Amino acid sequence: MKRTLMMVAGAAVAAFALGCEPQAQREPVWTNPLPPAEASLPQDPNDAGYVLARMEFGRLAMLLGAYDRAKPRLKEAFDQFEVEHENVAAAMSSERYKYYKGETYERAMLCTYLGILEYLNGNYNDARILLSRALTADRAAVVNEKTPAEVGEDFGLAYYWLGRAYAKLGDGDNSAIALRKATTPTPRKEKDAEREQRDDQKMAEKFQKESAEGEAWTYKTFTDPKKPELAVEGIVNLSEAATDLSSAPARLPDASPESPVRRAAETAAEFFAPAFQDSCNLVLTVELGRCPYKYLGGISGEKTEFGRSLVLPHAVRVYVDGHYAAPAMRVLDLWQQAVTQDRIAEKEAAQATKAVLREVLSYAPYAGSAASHWDISGDIRHWTMLPGRVYVFAAQVAPGPHTVRLEMYDAGGRALPRWTTTYYGLAAPERGEACILLEPQYDGDNRLPPDEVRKAMNAGANPAAAYMYMY
């Protein structure tokens, strides 16, 4: 006993002594998340999460630029779309036990990504097939007779790339039709559209007010001559730098002497013209924000509802080597896709019946306690890594590497300098086109080394506070 006590005391002293030793601070090291993510994918195609896991992995791989790793996994998910799976467990209890194949817009998005990846590989016919399948998936969103047909014809991103694929295959007529359809707006009820616009504007105003205070404080704090230890080189006062869309500059201060932009389109009519698309050698797909999320609704959580993730940027202006080229065109809003998707009446009825039965049983003797354990909840699984909105940009620029800068504006047309993202060395070819997928992030151009971040935090800055507006 005495010996044990002595050992414990010795260990405690050693721990204290070692703890007092100055230790080198470890910097965070980036590790590739793909190998562990891929290793954890379910292998059984009958696993209820087989498709969703592959959707998430595919998107992660695409965000990291690992298209070759994304494609086979997305294809595995695609192959399951037409395979019948038993959903008895979901019919009897919670919907989350069903074999998840995705909402119509998620399936359409998966087909679109596969189509784009085939296009990038030069397999234009396979791209055409997959993009057509994206449109078929989108059409399944229409269930009710009264739903406007446009709800199933508004997947602009797939139409845009389908138009390009048809052009590559020499089918000019279908290319023109597909490009024209890329501009089809999602039909919305007027009051819903107005309410969402008001929400967006309110959010933008709130952000603008709070961020102006924050930016002014930041500039004052980190340029204070009394605290030279806090000085940050190259700091900009963003509270004064903001402009609005109407006064956006045509040329940035660090612009190249001559504009490399030879041809760009200011309006949708010009942009989606086949001849213009054919002339472009730089094609950018810009994905912004987060997709809608799901939550449980109904009397016992038996329904699945969609929630809107606010995406602050509403307009994107593209600069090439410091010269304004054109706006990026919005071709997809996944919230609009989710909210206009018709519900499957039979499923809704089955879920409602379960909820009523559960409620009735809860009052019955003996069966009541069993009913309370009966899980009839809806299914809130969704493809979490999808973007909120997608824009496309195309232009004819001088061949060679370019610096492309994306400037963003909120619903009120005010500049969002924290969303400015610059990409260096995007190479436009002499012949053909460079197609690049971009995912700009909040603070995209404001990457500070860890030491600077630590210094800012110590001075009282709270960069995490702004993350609620990230999207």
Place this chain on the structure above:
Amino acid sequence: MSETILPAVRRGRPQRGRRAGALCLLVAAWAMVGGCAGETARMDLDSEDDALLGAMSSKDFRSVCFQMAQSLIRLPQIQRAANPPTLAFTEVVNASDELFSADDLLYKIRTELVKNCGGKIVFLDRDNIDQIRNERRDKDLGRVTASGAAPVYGADYFMSGRVESIRRSRGRTQTQYMRLSVRLTDASSSAIIWEDDYELKKLVRAGVYDR
């Protein structure tokens, strides 16, 4: 009384328990081994792939190829030809929205024709034309032995095809229409001397919990 019964019970219980335990272990082992094992079964080539609802099943694929081969063999230009005509296979254009290798259709038709035409057609292998040319060059240069010079045959006819589809969906219901056509073109006059097609349409109704 109890003393005489208890030992019997004590003796009996462990025996029953051991037997039940062994049975449980056996069942568990069987379930584990059996449950982990995959399953492979030989299927009839013409059976419907119920689980796979793509527009074209292997049955459709085989049917279309048999039908095309039979139709082609009955063609008068082939049946009455003084010398067996030469036939080259070009390509099948996949204009459908099904991801599959459309040229596989021609390969299957070719196999059926080769097996069943009884020497009435000479088939040209244009897939290996580069190797054939290289071989001829090596023979001409004396690099490899040659048993006799024979010209590379020109084609009297080209066989080509096209696959089209229309897919419509509304809610849980989807229809898939597919048309596969194959044609024979006279290589000198460009006249289409034969064409046949095969159509199929399927209705797919997804389950209530499909989405």
